[in-house]
Amino acid sequence: MQGQTVFFQNKPRIIATGTIAGPKEAEGVVGKYADKALNDDMYGEDTYEKAECKMLTYAVRRSIQNARLEEKDIDLLISGDLLNQIISASFTARDFDFPFLGTYSACATLAEAFALAALFVNDGHADRVVAATGSHFSSAERQYRYPLELGNTRPPQSQWTVTGAGSAVIVRGNFCKTPPQKKTKGVDYEGKIAITSATFGRVVDFGVTDVNNMGAAMAPAACDTITRHFKDTGKKPSDYDLILTGDLGALGSRILKHLTKQKGVDIQKNHVDCGEIVYKVIEDEFQGGSGAGCSAVVFNSYIFDKLKKREINSVLLCATGALLSTVSAGQGESIPCICHAVAIENE
Amino acid sequence: MQGQTVFFQNKPRIIATGTIAGPKEAEGVVGKYADKALNDDMYGEDTYEKAECKMLTYAVRRSIQNARLEEKDIDLLISGDLLNQIISASFTARDFDFPFLGTYSACATLAEAFALAALFVNDGHADRVVAATGSHFSSAERQYRYPLELGNTRPPQSQWTVTGAGSAVIVRGNFCKTPPQKKTKGVDYEGKIAITSATFGRVVDFGVTDVNNMGAAMAPAACDTITRHFKDTGKKPSDYDLILTGDLGALGSRILKHLTKQKGVDIQKNHVDCGEIVYKVIEDEFQGGSGAGCSAVVFNSYIFDKLKKREINSVLLCATGALLSTVSAGQGESIPCICHAVAIENE
Numbered sequence: 082m083q084g085q086t087v088f089f090q091n092k093p094r095i096i097a098t099g100t101i102a103g104p105k106e107a108e109g110v111v112g113k114y115a116d117k118a119l120n121d122d123m124y125g126e127d128t129y130e131k132a133e134c135k136m137l138t139y140a141v142r143r144s145i146q147n148a149r150l151e152e153k154d155i156d157l158l159i160s161g162d163l164l165n166q167i168i169s170a171s172f173t174a175r176d177f178d179f180p181f182l183g184t185y186s187a188c189a190t191l192a193e194a195f196a197l198a199a200l201f202v203n204d205g206h207a208d209r210v211v212a213a214t215g216s217h218f219s220s221a222e223r224q225y226r227y228p229l230e231l232g233n234t235r236p237p238q239s240q241w242t243v244t245g246a247g248s249a250v251i252v253r254g255n256f257c258k259t260p261p262q263k264k265t266k267g268v269d270y271e272g273k274i275a276i277t278s279a280t281f282g283r284v285v286d287f288g289v290t291d292v293n294n295m296g297a298a299m300a301p302a303a304c305d306t307i308t309r310h311f312k313d314t315g316k317k318p319s320d321y322d323l324i325l326t327g328d329l330g331a332l333g334s335r336i337l338k339h340l341t342k343q344k345g346v347d348i349q350k351n352h353v354d355c356g357e358i359v360y361k362v363i364e365d366e367f368q369g370g371s372g373a374g375c376s377a378v379v380f381n382s383y384i385f386d387k388l389k390k391r392e393i394n395s396v397l398l399c400a401t402g403a404l405l406s407t408v409s410a411g412q413g414e415s416i417p418c419i420c421h422a423v424a425i426e427n428e
Numbered sequence: 429m430q431g432q433t434v435f436f437q438n439k440p441r442i443i444a445t446g447t448i449a450g451p452k453e454a455e456g457v458v459g460k461y462a463d464k465a466l467n468d469d470m471y472g473e474d475t476y477e478k479a480e481c482k483m484l485t486y487a488v489r490r491s492i493q494n495a496r497l498e499e500k501d502i503d504l505l506i507s508g509d510l511l512n513q514i515i516s517a518s519f520t521a522r523d524f525d526f527p528f529l530g531t532y533s534a535c536a537t538l539a540e541a542f543a544l545a546a547l548f549v550n551d552g553h554a555d556r557v558v559a560a561t562g563s564h565f566s567s568a569e570r571q572y573r574y575p576l577e578l579g580n581t582r583p584p585q586s587q588w589t590v591t592g593a594g595s596a597v598i599v600r601g602n603f604c605k606t607p608p609q610k611k612t613k614g615v616d617y618e619g620k621i622a623i624t625s626a627t628f629g630r631v632v633d634f635g636v637t638d639v640n641n642m643g644a645a646m647a648p649a650a651c652d653t654i655t656r657h658f659k660d661t662g663k664k665p666s667d668y669d670l671i672l673t674g675d676l677g678a679l680g681s682r683i684l685k686h687l688t689k690q691k692g693v694d695i696q697k698n699h700v701d702c703g704e705i706v707y708k709v710i711e712d713e714f715q716g717g718s719g720a721g722c723s724a725v726v727f728n729s730y731i732f733d734k735l736k737k738r739e740i741n742s743v744l745l746c747a748t749g750a751l752l753s754t755v756s757a758g759q760g761e762s763i764p765c766i767c768h769a770v771a772i773e774n775e
Contacts, residue, residue, distance in 0.1 A: 082503050082504070082548075082553055082554045082555070085526075085527045087548075087553045087554075128759050130755055130756070130759065131759065156429050157429070157628060161530075161532065164753065164755065165512040165513070165753040165754070165755060166512070166532070166534065166751065166752065166753035166756075167532050167751075168751070168752070168753045168755065168756045171631060171751035171764050171766075172751075172756065172761070172764060174630075174631040174764070174766075175631040175633050175764040177630075177631075178630060179432075179630065180432045180628035180629055180630050181533075181628075181629070181630065181631050181766060182531070182533070182540060182544075182628060183508075183531060183532040183533045183540070183751075183766075184529075184530060184531055184532065185508065185513070185514050185530040185531065185532045186528075186529075186530045187513065193529060193530070197529075197544070200547060200548070200551075200553065201429075201434075201547070203551075204547075204550075204551040206429055206434045206547065207429045207434075208429070224755075281504060281527035281528070281529060282527055282528070283521075283524075283525060283526065283527050283528065284518060284521040284522040284524075284528050286522050404513065404514075404515070404518035404519075404530070405513065405515070406511065406512040406513035406515045407512070408477055408511070408512060408515065408571075409477070409513075409515045409519065412475050412477065412478065414519070417518055417519060417521070417522040419518075419521075419528060419530075
């Protein structure tokens with residue numbers, strides 16, 4: 082570890098992804114790229130929680146299919162989600178025969194899962210690992226905030242939890258040279274989208290107590306990890322085509338740009354936030370999208386497509402998470418936040 | 429990965445632990461070995477959740493002190509707990525300056541954290557990692573079951589969530605040769621308590637729906653991982669002085685012995701369950717102790733002491749977790765369970 086950063090010399094590769102988007106999400110930028118778009122956010126289930134789990138299961142299975150692999154080829158699933166006791170991930174894992182590692186860093190879970198998956202395959206401990214996460218507006222809303230039936234008014238600083246899930250298959254670099262099956266059509270085995278480093282975040286708490294203002298709470302954590310990443314790696318913002326935060330939203334992104342500039346790191350030119358771009362008419366959702374599914378869907382569909390087509394060649398994915406619970410908020414605690422960053426580059 | 433098992437060639441070492449036990453727990457076997465025993469389970473705080481967090485923070489800090497290290501020497505904290513959104517771990521991490529990886533596999537979190545810590549140090553990505561978890565009877569009871577004020581009758585198959593926390597400092601094998609400070613008195617730098625392998629569990633659901641009968645729900649997961657461990661490693665039960673499950677309790681342990689025997693693996697002679705031994709008069713707590721804190725306190729105090737004194741030389745620590753939530757149980761789901769195993773051996 083250089084500071085807080087781990088370098089992956091053997092360049093674990095993301096060979097395929099699987100994504101599913103809710104009805105509102107499918108109207109936006111990911112609609113064209115997601116593997117499946119739902120017309121009904123219940124997804125044929127009788128509760129929102131079961132629908133969320135079914136979406137995550139779909140994404141995992143689809144990513145394995147898209148990689149032209151079979152379930153028996155997978156060594157490990159690394160996953161987590163926003164529901165209490167990460168039940169979406171656990172119940173998803175129940176449907177598969179491979180081992181499961183539960184992770185939690187709220188909406189930063191995608192980056193944590195990517196980093197851990199890269200660690201397993203980089204050092205030869207696993208050949209193929211699936212990293213996945215997701216969220217659902219309605220299950221998150223009723224768990225973290227108010228019953229949906231209340232029709233509560235949303236404050237202007239609030240964001241809209243993304244209904245969607247995303248999954249990626251991460252394999253050893255040298256594994257790509259010998260695909261296990263001949264039918265590799267459609268899978269970018271020759272492509273070299275690699276995870277080159279990961280910066281693990283510290284918990285940062287700037288004393289924000291407004292549970293509707295996640296962007297302001299999380300921006301300092303994003304700033305901490307991003308500036309740390311550049312310090313540890315010796316890189317500069319312009320070395321990345323995209324510095325992609327997970328779900329800061331419009332307000333949080335503005336705060337992040339301000340904070341990083343104060344620290345002498347100017348990300349203005351190439352910073353994009355998944356929450357800011359996920360919805361078609363962002364004003365409807367005030368500050369934009371949020372949730373573990375936000376970066377999961379946007380990165381694994383839209384951004385991954387751009388990497389495959391080499392429209393962009395390097396992304397610093399910085400997923401941010403607010404580590405509160407209704408209990409901690411109710412007991413007067415402020416909101417501790419975290420940001421994990423993974424560098425994803427075309428070789 | 430051999431099957432589900434990762435081998436750690438560089439033998440990451442547990443050089444020190446830190447533990448804290450609640451009043452009831454301190455009356456039992458861990459009382460003599462824990463670094464701190466509480467007279468008051470509120471620990472000077474005004475809520476049980478804050479007390480739980482304070483206990484975990486104590487354990488982490490104490491383990492670092494016991495290792496004769498300073499906080500700046502630590503590369504990473506890997507932790508999780510039973511509370512919604514693992515707030516004890518997240519708020520603990522807020523108090524420290526090193527990065528944080530949130531994990532969740534219910535009461536199997538200790539083994540997951542140990543395995544991941546070993547992975548980081550084995551491959552040279554980190555020098556010193558802290559792995560910790562804990563639980564609190566009162567916060568768990570009111571989150572998972574009923575308000576304490578209700579004075580609900582406990583069914584005979586139930587267990588008692590352990591109030592306690594445990595933390596371990598895991599370092600690179602070759603790091604032990606060059607302690608960073610001269611004042612290494614008390615720390616077993618020459619000792620060689622190493623994590624030699626980890627078997628990551630699959631999610632196993634035998635259809636148990638009784639949320640008071642965790643032992644029965646978790647035993648099949650323990651059986652799955654334990655038999656898998658012996659298959660992957662080519663070892664047999666007698667190769668370990670102790671096969672230590674986390675919190676199956678008396679009933680769950682009996683079921684496990686039965687299930688493993690059916691699979692041709694007889695663990696009868698050297699199986700011990702932390703939940704079964706943690707309380708002085710087990711009958712008071714029906715099937716014994718449970719919770720993430722159960723294995724965390726028992727292993728990191730009592731068992732670690734036996735390893736240091738070489739009264740035992742090899743332990744297969746199999747922490748088990750029930751991956752339910754009140755929502756999944758309320759929606760009629762059965763209880764998916766998991767068990768992760770780590771082999772800890774004196775060289």
